[in-house]
Amino acid sequence: MTGRPSSKVSSAQQDLHPKLAAVVDAHLRHAWQAPLHPPSVDAFAALQAQMGEETRTLVLDSGCGTGESTRLIARAMPDCLVIGVDKSRARLARTGAAAFPHREGNALWLRAELSTFWRLARAAGWRLRHHYLLYPNPWPKPGQLQRRWHAHPVFPELLALGGQLEMRCNWAIYAQEFAAAANRVLGTRASPRLLGESAITSPFERKYRASGHRLYSLSLSCEAGGV
Numbered sequence: 001m002t003g004r005p006s007s008k009v010s011s012a013q014q015d016l017h018p019k020l021a022a023v024v025d026a027h028l029r030h031a032w033q034a035p036l037h038p039p040s041v042d043a044f045a046a047l048q049a050q051m052g053e054e055t056r057t058l059v060l061d062s063g064c065g066t067g068e069s070t071r072l073i074a075r076a077m078p079d080c081l082v083i084g085v086d087k088s089r090a091r092l093a094r095t096g097a098a099a100f101p102h103r104e105g106n107a108l109w110l111r112a113e114l115s116t117f118w119r120l121a122r123a124a125g126w127r128l129r130h131h132y133l134l135y136p137n138p139w140p141k142p143g144q145l146q147r148r149w150h151a152h153p154v155f156p157e158l159l160a161l162g163g164q165l166e167m168r169c170n171w172a173i174y175a176q177e178f179a180a181a182a183n184r185v186l187g188t189r190a191s192p193r194l195l196g197e198s199a200i201t202s203p204f205e206r207k208y209r210a211s212g213h214r215l216y217s218l219s220l221s222c223e224a225g226g227v
């Protein structure tokens with residue numbers, strides 16, 4: 001990643017999106033029926049074959065980019081299998097692997113589209129210990145609401161994977177919306193906090209920190225009711 005400072009997120013939206021609650025409720029009423037992404041279905045099957053009879057507890061690093069955070073999480077949680085998933089071939093190539101799934105010790109990377117991956121993981125009965133979502137694309141235009149993960153139709157499936165979820169971002173409104181949507185689904189009362197230094201970090205986190213951005217972390221248990 002280059003050393004150029006990164007611009008803060010700018011948006012015409014200055015508060016929670018007025019349609020957020022209605023959108024989340026609609027997604028809860030109707031299970032998402034959109035077709036799965038075929039290459040990601042194949043990737044998930046290859047992952048399951050590679051995992052074999054894996055008995056370790058699972059941790060996901062969703063949208064892992066270059067996979068650096070996956071390595072750090074895997075080091076911090078040696079008893080878990082930590083799976084980094086991203087759709088970008090170019091970013092994943094920075095892991096040093098040429099093909100995916102690729103495993104190194106208790107870290108494993110997969111190239112897949114997340115909304116298909118999460119649905120397949122849910123259908124396969126996965127229960128996570130932790131789920132990291134570090135710096136998802138913010139989609140800051142008001143008209144892009146449903147591209148934000150918390151307003152996307154797959155959001156209930158993502159939460160249903162369970163575990164302790166940590167979402168980090170550099171846009172306060174995204175963090176507040178994510179908290180509001182998750183609380184609505186799960187009946188929790190989580191709220192984002194300012195993020196201090198963390199042993200688990202990522203290239204985007206470093207870039208935003210070096211550019212003087214405020215960083216937010218939302219941590220909540222997805223074990224609570226709801227989904």
Ligand SMILES: C[S@@+](CC[C@H](N)C(=O)[O-])C[C@H]1O[C@@H](n2cnc3c(N)ncnc32)[C@H](O)[C@@H]1O
Pocket residue numbers: 062063064065066069085086087088091112113114115133134135136137202203204205
């Ligand atoms: C802003 S980057 C953050 C990367 C990394 N987590 C970090 O903090 O350095 C967002 C990442 O999410 C990935 N991404 C966005 N939408 C995705 C999707 N639908 N499926 C899989 N990956 C996705 C992008 O390819 C990108 O690597």
